[in-house]
């Protein structure tokens with residue numbers, strides 16, 4: 005019932021319990037590898053904490069969408085995409101690079117092309133497809149894109165609260181940019197409405213659905229090991 009759009013899906017398969025993708029090489033880093041990449045790219049602790057909460061939220065969504073093992077976005081892919089979505093945020097803090105594009109480059113360099121797509125599109129999705137959303141099919145990219153918009157720093161918030169923060173901090177007092185940001189959030193609202201039409205809980209209850217244990221104070225350690 006749920007899962008990848010048939011036109012864009014790369015058929016997934018499971019080999020010895022390790023979820024792989026349509027690519028020849030293993031394309032999904034496990035959590036320990038994601039944490040190592042955070043170290044390698046000097047991810048600031050606050051960004052790391054944000055990424056861990058986004059991963060919790062994304063996982064809370066994906067476990068409910070796994071009814072159909074054929075078309076469901078792989079849980080491991082969603083988790084890796086969420087953990088790495090801001091992998092280039094720290095080096096791009098000076099404003100000299102686009103952290104989504106740079107993060108995609110990092111993931112491709114490490115031969116994780118599917119994760120790269122998620123990272124590249126976590127700010128703005130290339131494909132906005134309400135008809136597909138309304139048929140109950142979602143991609144890993146959409147899950148991470150949505151999860152990221154529900155987390156401000158390391159707090160789970162509503163889309164409206166996140167929008168307000170983005171406008172304040174990244175809007176540059178530029179009406180045209182504000183308009184683009186609002187347009188992006190409007191698309192995200194449509195995705196949210198479709199998601200919570202099929203999920204057995206509502207958007208406000210998302211935080212209560214987190215399945216991972218509480219994060220340790222020192223998020224440098226792998227909290228799920």
Ligand SMILES: [Fe+2]
Pocket residue numbers: 054058089090152
């Ligand atoms: Fe983020």
